[in-house]
Amino acid sequence: MAVIAESARLAVKPVSRFRFILDRRDVLGSIFIAPAILYVLLLVGVPFLLAVYYSVSAYTLYDPTWRFVGLANFEQIIQNPVFLETLGNTFLFTFGSNLLGLIMGKFGALLLLRPFPGRKIVRALIILPWAVPIALATIAWEWMFDSLYSVINWTLIALGIVTRDDAPNWLGSPHLAMLCIIIINAWRFFPFAIVIFLAGITAVPQDVIDAATVDGAGFWRRNYQIILPMILPIVAIGLIFGIVFTFTDLSIVFLLTNGGPSGATSVLGFEGFQVGIASGDVAHGAAISLFMLPVLLIVVIGMLRFIRRREI
Amino acid sequence: MRRILAITGRETAFYGAVAFFVIVCAFPFYWMLITSLKTNSDLYNVTNIPFWFTEAPTLEHFRYLFEQTLFVRWLLNSLVIGLCVTAITLVTAIPAGYSLARMSGRNGEALGIGIFLTYLVPPSLLFLPLSRIVADLGLQNSMWSLVLVYPTFTIPFCAWLLMGFFKAMPPEIEEAAIVDGCSLFGAFMRMTVPLSLPAILTVVIFTFTLTLQEFVYALTFISSSDQKPVTLGVVTDLVRGDVFYWGELMAGALIASIPVAIAYNLFLDRFISGITGGAVK
Numbered sequence: 367m368a369v370i371a372e373s374a375r376l377a378v379k380p381v382s383r384f385r386f387i388l389d390r391r392d393v394l395g396s397i398f399i400a401p402a403i404l405y406v407l408l409l410v411g412v413p414f415l416l417a418v419y420y421s422v423s424a425y426t427l428y429d430p431t432w433r434f435v436g437l438a439n440f441e442q443i444i445q446n447p448v449f450l451e452t453l454g455n456t457f458l459f460t461f462g463s464n465l466l467g468l469i470m471g472k473f474g475a476l477l478l479l480r481p482f483p484g485r486k487i488v489r490a491l492i493i494l495p496w497a498v499p500i501a502l503a504t505i506a507w508e509w510m511f512d513s514l515y516s517v518i519n520w521t522l523i524a525l526g527i528v529t530r531d532d533a534p535n536w537l538g539s540p541h542l543a544m545l546c547i548i549i550i551n552a553w554r555f556f557p558f559a560i561v562i563f564l565a566g567i568t569a570v571p572q573d574v575i576d577a578a579t580v581d582g583a584g585f586w587r588r589n590y591q592i593i594l595p596m597i598l599p600i601v602a603i604g605l606i607f608g609i610v611f612t613f614t615d616l617s618i619v620f621l622l623t624n625g626g627p628s629g630a631t632s633v634l635g636f637e638g639f640q641v642g643i644a645s646g647d648v649a650h651g652a653a654i655s656l657f658m659l660p661v662l663l664i665v666v667i668g669m670l671r672f673i674r675r676r677e678i
Numbered sequence: 679m680r681r682i683l684a685i686t687g688r689e690t691a692f693y694g695a696v697a698f699f700v701i702v703c704a705f706p707f708y709w710m711l712i713t714s715l716k717t718n719s720d721l722y723n724v725t726n727i728p729f730w731f732t733e734a735p736t737l738e739h740f741r742y743l744f745e746q747t748l749f750v751r752w753l754l755n756s757l758v759i760g761l762c763v764t765a766i767t768l769v770t771a772i773p774a775g776y777s778l779a780r781m782s783g784r785n786g787e788a789l790g791i792g793i794f795l796t797y798l799v800p801p802s803l804l805f806l807p808l809s810r811i812v813a814d815l816g817l818q819n820s821m822w823s824l825v826l827v828y829p830t831f832t833i834p835f836c837a838w839l840l841m842g843f844f845k846a847m848p849p850e851i852e853e854a855a856i857v858d859g860c861s862l863f864g865a866f867m868r869m870t871v872p873l874s875l876p877a878i879l880t881v882v883i884f885t886f887t888l889t890l891q892e893f894v895y896a897l898t899f900i901s902s903s904d905q906k907p908v909t910l911g912v913v914t915d916l917v918r919g920d921v922f923y924w925g926e927l928m929a930g931a932l933i934a935s936i937p938v939a940i941a942y943n944l945f946l947d948r949f950i951s952g953i954t955g956g957a958v959k
Contacts, residue, residue, distance in 0.1 A: 394862055395781025399789065402774035402833050405766075406796050409808070409830045414799065416807035474699050477692070488696055490943045491704045494935075497942035498707070499891040499909045502931035506706040509713065509924055515721070517709060517728045530724075557703065561946065606798070614800030617893040621913055635802035635894075642806045643898055655803045666798060670791065 420652035427646030439653040448629055449637070453657065456633040458544065460612045463551035467608060470552065471559020478564060496557035504621045507550050511536035511622075540630030543623050547631050550618055555608050562604035566597030599672075606669045613665075614658055634658050707935065714739050714929035721925060739925030748903050749930055752911035755821050756934075759907055760886045762825040767832040767885045772878065774833070775840025776866060780849065790841055797834035801894040804830075809898050823899045824907065828889050835888065836881045839949070843877035844870070880948045883941045890938055908934045 421440070424433040443449050478489060495503060510517050519533040528534070536542050570593055578592045616635030619625060625632035625640065632640075634657055642651015712728075713721065715735040726732040743749045778790045808827055809818070817823035851873065855865040871878070889907075896910040903915050912930035916923045942949075 391781050391862060395777045398773035398777035398781065401770040402793070402837055405770055405829060405833055406793070409811075409827065410796055410799055410804065413804045413807035413811060416810070417803060420806060470699075473695075477696055477699065480692070482692075482696075488700055491700050493942055493946060494703050494707060494939055497887070497939050498935040499893070499938060501893040501909050501913050502935055503706060505913050505927055505931055506710050509922075509928065510706065510709060515724065515728075520724070520728050553702065610798045610800065614802045616802050617897075620897070635800070638802055639805070639894075639898070643809070648806055648810075652806050655806065658800065658803060662798065662800070666795060 417652045417656065420649050421656050423649050425649045427648060435649075439649050443650065443653055443657075448632075449654070451629055452632045452634060452637045452654075455544065455631060456613060459548060459551065459631075459633055460609060462548040463555060463612055464605065464608045466548065466552035467555035467559050468605070470556040471563055474556065474560040475563035475567065478560065479567060492560060493557050495554050496561075500554055501617050501621060503554065504550060504618050507546070508537070508622050511546055513538060537623055538627055540627055543627060543631045547618050547622060550622065551612055551615070555612070558608070559604060562600055563597065566600040567593055569600075570596050602669045602672055606666060609665050610662055613661055707932070710928040710932040710935075714925055714932055716925065718925065739923075739929045742923075743926045743929050747915065747926065747930075748906075748911060749908075749933075751904055752906050752908040753934075755905065755911075756890060756907040756909070759821055759824050759828070760889045763828040763832055763889050764882050764885045766825070766829045767836050768878065768882070770829070771833050771836035771840055771881065772871065773866075774837040776844050776870060778837065778841040779844035780852075790838070793834045794838050797831055797838065801831075801892075805894055805898040808895070812899055817899075819900055819902050819905060821900065821905045821907065824889075824892075824896060827895050827899070828892060831892075832885045832888055836885060839881055839884070840874075840877060843874055843880075847874065877948070880945050883945050884949060887938045887941050890934070 419432075422434060422436060424431065424435045474492065478485065478492070509515075513535050516533075516536065518536070519528070522528045523530055523533060534542055536546050574592065574596070575588060578588050583592065614635050616633065616639055619631055619633050619636040620639065623631040625636055634654060638651045638655035640651075641647050641654055645651075712730070715737070716731060717733050717736045717738065720726055720731065720733040723732070774793070778786050778793070812818055812823040812827070815823075815826070817826060847870070851869050852862075852865040855869045856862065860868060890909060892907075893909055893913075896907050897914075900906055900910065903911065906915065908930070912927065912934060916927045916930060
């Protein structure tokens, strides 16, 4: 009797165990997500720890020993006045371009909310700066800011605002160069801001807006006391992207100004690249890059808490 | 009369503002086009009106780009990189997104936010150690290093997007398939995946555009011209020393920009609903 039961169990076992695994929601769930997590752990987690270790070692391309030096790298970096300027530049670049991008984004979204003939084409054109690879767009801007053949200067001269002799040398003077990278990054970011604002505003139920209108709320009141608070979570998501990617960006600076003139546009990502890759001083490069981390953490945690609090 | 004037004024201001935005956004691309079609003597003459042709337009820059540079090779490299990265991303991100949306219970939300945060870990923090890892694997100076590394940001991004899409699908569809005798896995393969093909197509398009837009890793890992993807090749190889080949640069930038611009415009709405939907639901 027991033998029969045992053999019967054996006979169905292969199929049933197979089905058992494929039917267990939690088991299959873990199997499904394992490859993604493994990939990310190996190629984001491990390199991240390696970067932290680089920053406390004396590792260079020419002396690849893993000698532990503690926080000496960070100390040397902080004492370097050039680095402090870089840090300041990074903040100015990030907040300047995101603020400009947000203002233009809000304004652009207000325009695109209204139906008008050709709106689809207008939207398609406005999306361009965000869609197109930033390295390619930066090259076009570099050509527009050229010291001699700048189309912007040509227009200013033709309009009689400046003469050819005192036409601005956009990328050659420190303040103008900083303005240029802020403008380019805002230009790249604001279509994304428009799209985010539009997605948020169209998600606000019409009856809420109607109720406010009936209660006597005007245009500005509707916008800033009804709609803006309701779309803040979505805007916060957009801002996380904007701030994080600007704060860590190096391609605009690398291509447009190469950090110059005399370090006026050097930002953290660019400085990390220059020191770590171009000069081969991996340890100091990693330490410079790690200075991004506290800001990233504060921004991300702050925003996420903000979003969650609003849900409840 | 005053009313009509007020309305006309408002309309003019409105269309003026729209025109301002369009010019700000599209002018650099117009500038690429016109530069790439001008003769050099027209281009480098400050007395000519720059907005239009003074001399007859020419295709010389395009000819040079295709015949005298590795431009075609760069396009092919980008295509191969894009296809491989897309394949890796789909195989890992589709199940991951589904798992996050349906199978992980309470942990799913935390895992989802974790994955989202991974996408925010910037290349400028990781390129130093990754270049060492790439070298240890014998992939330095090869486009396959990019195939290896690009999924580190496409997988989190696409898993996040797909999670949003899967959450929006009614679970009754799979439940019906299970009642009819499918295993959970079978329900996923036979019902969920075919039904979410539009979402998967969106993910394919965006993975591809993300690989085209990436610049930092390509710059760090690759120095041989014949291994470069198109974005890197155009901006580094068409500048020799201090000499910028502006006509060729703009022609290359324009050609590489067009497919990305079209893709974004076609799939923008799905992209936005994915990026925000996962976050606010």
